[in-house]
Amino acid sequence: MxxxxxxxxxxxxxxxxxxxxxxxxxxxxxxxxxxxxxxxxxxxxxxxxxxxxxxxxxxxxxxxxxxxxxxxxxxxxxxxxxxxxxxxxxxxxxxxxxxxxxxxxxxxxxxxxxxxxxxxxxxxxxxxxxxxxxxxxxxxxxxxxxxxxxxxxxxxxAFFDAIAPIVYFDSIDMRRAWMQSRYDKGDTEEERTAYLNCPMDKAQYEAFIDALLAADKTEFKEGETAGYFDGCLPIEVMAERGRETLRFGPMKPVGLTNPHQPDVKPHAVVQLRRDNKLGTLYNIVGFQTKMKYGAQTSVFKTIPGLKDASFARLGGIHRNTxxxxxxxxxxxxxxxxxxxxxxxxxxxxxxxxxxxxxxxxxxxxxxxxxxxxxxxxxxxxxxxxxxxxxxxxxxxxxxxxxxxxxxxxxxxxxxxxxxxxxxxxxxxxxxxxxxxxxxxxxxxxxxxxx
Structure with a gap:
């Protein structure tokens, strides 16, 4: 039996x-x-x-x-x-x-x-x-x-989970973006080009912060409190702590050289990291968010290189197990x-x-x-x-x-x-x-x- x-x-x-x-x-x-x-x-x-x-x-x-x-x-x-x-x-x-x-x-x-x-x-x-x-x-x-x-x-x-958006690689404009790890770290060419970088000048960065702070966000229900992962704060929370916080955090421009404009140092850089072994999906590093979906697409498409981005997943925050x-x-x-x-x-x-x-x-x-x-x-x-x-x-x-x-x-x-x-x-x-x-x-x- x-x-x-x-x-x-x-x-x-x-x-x-x-x-x-x-x-x-x-x-x-x-x-x-x-x-x-x-x-x-x-x-x-x-x-x-x-x-x-x-x-x-x-x-x-x-x-x-x-x-x-x-x-x-x-x-x-x-x-x-x-x-x-x-x-x-x-x-x-x-x-x-x-x-x-x-x-x-x-x-x-x-x-x-x-x-x-x-x-x-x-x-x-x-x-x-x-x-x-x-x-x-x-x-x-x-x-x-x-x-x-x-x-x-x-x-x-069980926790309140802030997750970062994921972008289809083939929707990223590589005429503006480039592949490079910070300080070219890595023993192999694949490691030295593990990150995809989108540069911003000062005006673009300031406009991005303004849009981020003004965007509609998901609010917690009454009685709920947020317990995020360490190092996983939503980007809006970081931006609220000071306009330069992101530029000294996930958007820091150090250790990178833009091959499209090698003589121009970016004011800030948005990095994306491969999210699967096939290299078809990239997540936006450090961009956990509780912005509402419509706001996310508007704000993230202001990033140079992501104007025509297609998202496999948008960011979010919710209780999950x-x-x-x-x-x-x-x-x-x-x-x-x-x-x-x-x-x-x-x-x-x-x-x-x-x-x-x-x-x-x-x-x-x-x-x-x-x-x-x-x-x-x-x-x-x-x-x-x-x-x-x-x-x-x-x-x-x-x-x-x-x-x-x-x-x-x-x-x-x-x-x-x-x-x-x-x-x-x-x-x-x-x-x-x-x-x-x-x-x-x-x-x-x-x-x-x-």
Whole structure:
């Protein structure tokens, strides 16, 4: 008799994981603490409840990475996508749903499945035995968060998190920017050119500070206080401490020579650092921010070299609970120190409903295969699901790891295709064509239901 799979958390990831494992012939116990133990965001005890937006974002599976993720989940008979399609609302090219009927249908589907049982109650410790998936999301209970922190050595998993924006490399104007590390530090050419630099003269810097101070910011809710990471203050907070603070902090111009104007010393320099191994994404160093999204795009596009920048992620500040997955999880999404436990969903460092459900889909299938004595590899990094799991299990830089949405910057480049903004449409289609082919190949390797 196959051992049961236990899943903690009945959100997008946990619900999808339960469905996938059960469909592959494994008995599942889905543990959900609601409604007995609530959260500040949830309104019901339903499974798959949408606590923020009712949108799964773009449904374009040719030119948009999240649309491709929709396609992959549909091809894998995903419960979340099937239910979303059933309760779809008019929303242009986006996939938006009627949230209450959606959650009701997810709950009914899981309750009706003969291999799934629901257990209401809080799991407060990491289980020592059995096969488990932790899919508790950013609102993990305090007790379980403490248990995870104790096991992983993290000082805390819940905090107000200020994150920096990430820019697509191919949208940066290299006629103004250049590659150089401060003082040309590094033993190799790659190390000596590890940073991308955008120079400012005094007038540009002063205008930037003015825009920064005047920008609309996200305010804390009543009773909330900010506990930032050390060295991770929002740039607005630094600017409020003095107009020169940033110029002597993350925007200091020392140790750099602009090859476009070698005789002109910049007054300030904005540095960007590669954010993934492919070199397709760059984060703006030290630019953690709580500016509202519209203000961010306006302010950051005043930086020379970023006038036409496209953002893979804007900065933000919010309470979050997530693992430093590149250091803690293996390629099978298992906790290295306790391989009987997998993690899935937003707690792994993916951002968004769709990404969370996709990691649940993958974790459920990996766990089911393992319980059946089958070794199942993770999907190729050329697929959207594979790109996400590759990112969280080692593709991202552990020191700067932050939650990430799916985007084409996580995909390996397609050989033979030239980059650049003008060729983006062809490049994205090439990504999706390759992903669909490789995803079908991966699905064919899955175990048959019992």
């Amino acid at each position: 196959t051992e049961k799979l236990h899943i903690v958390g009945g959100g997008m990831a946990g619900s999808e994981a339960a469905w996938q494992a059960a469909e592959l012939g494994v008995d599942v116990v889905l543990h959900e603490m609601r409604p007995g133990v609530g959260t500040f965001a949830h309104q019901t005890g339903l499974l798959g409840e949408m606590v923020c937006s009712n949108s799964f974002r773009s449904d374009d599976d040719v030119q948009n990475a999240v649309g491709l993720l929709h396609w992959e989940m549909r091809a894998a008979d995903g419960l979340i996508m099937r239910t979303a399609d059933k309760h779809r609302l008019p929303a242009g090219g986006a996939l938006a749903v009627d949230r209450d009927p959606f959650a009701q249908s997810v709950t009914e589907a899981l309750l009706a499945h003969p291999r799934i049982s629901i257990s209401h109650g809080e799991i407060s410790e990491l289980p020592a035995e059995g096969s488990w998936i932790i899919a508790t999301g950013p609102l993990t209970s305090s007790a379980l968060s403490a248990a995870i922190a104790k096991e992983t050595g993290a000082e805390a998993l 997530f693992l430093n997955s590149p250091t803690l999880l293996d390629g099978q999404m298992r906790l290295r120190s306790r391989p009987n436990i997998r993690f899935a969903g937003q707690i792994t460092g993916v951002e968004g409903y769709v990404e969370s459900a996709a990691m649940g889909l993958l974790a459920g299938r990996l766990a089911a295969a393992e319980l059946k004595g089958i070794t199942l590899t993770t999907p190729p990094a050329t697929t959207a699901t594979g790109a996400l799991v590759t990112h969280i299990s080692g593709g991202a830089e552990a020191k700067t790891f932050q939650p990430m949405n799916i985007n084409f910057g996580l995909f390996p480049p397609v050989e033979g295709l030239k980059g650049g903004r003008r060729n983006r449409k062809d490049r994205y289609k090439a990504y999706t064509d390759r992903a669909k082919s490789d995803w079908h190949g991966w699905l064919e390797a899955l175990p048959e239901p019992a």
